Amino acid sequence: MRKPLIHISSPRLLGFCLAITLFELLTYMASDMIMPAMLTVTRHLDASPSHVPHAFNLYLAGGVLLQWLIGPLSDHFGRRKMLLIGCAVFALACAAAFNVQSIFAFNGLRLIQGMGLGFVIAVSYPALQEVFCEADAVKIMALLGNVALLSPLLGPLLGSLLLEWLSWRELFLLLGFGGVMVWLGLYLFMPETVGTLRHDGQRLAAVPFEWRGTVRRYAALLANTQFLSATVALGVMSLPLIAWIGLAPVLLIHNQGLSPLEYGLWQIPVFAAVILGNLILNRLIAKTELPQLIRYALWPFCGGLIALVAVSFYGASTAMLISCLALYAVGLGMSNAALYRLALFASDDSKGLVSAMIGMMSIAVMGGGGSIVAAVGAGNSHESFALMAGIAGLLCLAPLRLFLRRSQIALAV
Numbered sequence: 001m002r003k004p005l006i007h008i009s010s011p012r013l014l015g016f017c018l019a020i021t022l023f024e025l026l027t028y029m030a031s032d033m034i035m036p037a038m039l040t041v042t043r044h045l046d047a048s049p050s051h052v053p054h055a056f057n058l059y060l061a062g063g064v065l066l067q068w069l070i071g072p073l074s075d076h077f078g079r080r081k082m083l084l085i086g087c088a089v090f091a092l093a094c095a096a097a098f099n100v101q102s103i104f105a106f107n108g109l110r111l112i113q114g115m116g117l118g119f120v121i122a123v124s125y126p127a128l129q130e131v132f133c134e135a136d137a138v139k140i141m142a143l144l145g146n147v148a149l150l151s152p153l154l155g156p157l158l159g160s161l162l163l164e165w166l167s168w169r170e171l172f173l174l175l176g177f178g179g180v181m182v183w184l185g186l187y188l189f190m191p192e193t194v195g196t197l198r199h200d201g202q203r204l205a206a207v208p209f210e211w212r213g214t215v216r217r218y219a220a221l222l223a224n225t226q227f228l229s230a231t232v233a234l235g236v237m238s239l240p241l242i243a244w245i246g247l248a249p250v251l252l253i254h255n256q257g258l259s260p261l262e263y264g265l266w267q268i269p270v271f272a273a274v275i276l277g278n279l280i281l282n283r284l285i286a287k288t289e290l291p292q293l294i295r296y297a298l299w300p301f302c303g304g305l306i307a308l309v310a311v312s313f314y315g316a317s318t319a320m321l322i323s324c325l326a327l328y329a330v331g332l333g334m335s336n337a338a339l340y341r342l343a344l345f346a347s348d349d350s351k352g353l354v355s356a357m358i359g360m361m362s363i364a365v366m367g368g369g370g371s372i373v374a375a376v377g378a379g380n381s382h383e384s385f386a387l388m389a390g391i392a393g394l395l396c397l398a399p400l401r402l403f404l405r406r407s408q409i410a411l412a413v
Helices: 009-031 035-044 049-063 067-077 080-099 105-129 134-164 169-189 211-222 224-237 239-255 260-286 290-314 318-344 351-375 380-394 397-412
Strands: none
Touching: 009 049, 009 080, 009 105, 009 134, 009 211, 035 049, 035 105, 035 134, 035 169, 049 067, 049 080, 049 105, 049 351, 067 080, 067 105, 067 134, 067 211, 067 351, 080 105, 105 134, 105 318, 105 351, 134 169, 134 318, 134 351, 211 351, 224 239, 224 318, 224 351, 224 380, 224 397, 239 260, 239 318, 239 351, 239 380, 260 290, 260 318, 290 318, 290 380, 290 397, 318 351, 318 397, 351 380, 380 397
16 A cells, blocks of 8 residues: 555554444444344334335435535535544434334434435545545545445344344444444544645645535536546446345345345355455556556456346346356446546545535435336346346446546547
8 A cells, every 4th residue: 555645654544444444334234234123123113014114215315315515514624523423423323213212213313324324425435535545545445335335235134143132222222332433433543634734745625615606516516527427327337236235135035935044145246246356456456547447347347237138038047147247246346446536536626525426426326226127127037137237237338438438538638
């Protein structure tokens, strides 16, 4: 790892990276760990089982709800202060669920807990980009991407295991305690990047917060074709994986009759392939420009998706489906962090605001696209999923081609 861009000791730098990683892990795991207990929650709170999906959906809504505001506020007040506030809110909301007495209060707390995810995306990601050089920042973002992708698999499994010894109330208390520990880690180790003198003698100036100015800046981003194409491509590229996470229980447990353990084992090749892609990224990043690295990643990425479409016409066994998804996942792991970095710097605006817009747009694309894929029947059979997921993922080529072509022109100029 190269020298950081700001003055910071090695122990503090390591502590900062660990604290950020643990906060992201905690916020993502909190969305999934409680799901195995949701029927028990509704029963204890005298509520209808129809509230079960709300626990997850409201958490995701909380993650998106205030990103538009959190990012610009961190540009003005500083990343450190805003992330400490976000971590404290998350910890308190988790701990408060220990004594909740109604389903409506429970749902409200899930919305507030989800806001912790918004602080991770809109504050911690820009802070990492401002501390590390391009190559190191991409490597760390790839690591954090693994945390986000593995949580839908590990969260329910870990939640089920902990619920053997803890009640759902005690599980929330445990999450709150974890939030307090992470807050202490951030307090001790996180540097401030806004207004801090860098090694090159420059300072990242604070951006005054003003409502009309913020609206104009968001409008300017929406008019930035380069930014839009990169951000849309970022969301669409992840669609097959998001669809798999959402529909795998239906495809494997409901349709195929597999046990939860067998379902979990079939997830391993797909997520291991993402990690393999990250390792390839780490190997290539030092000597390869980011646009070229994305072009390399398109070979396994497109190969896996084209294979998915092909097997949908000839019959898709579980092994064949997983093999195609794994090949696609290698390409996704190679490209995701690199494309995020390019999207973040496609605009000269402050990185808190840009990161917030990337988070909101990519989550909207993934959430909306995943819902459409499910609605058109992708969960009916392996063949339906392979066809829908393959086509959905290949749609990223249009905005990605536009972005890479404009990047090449910009470099030539």
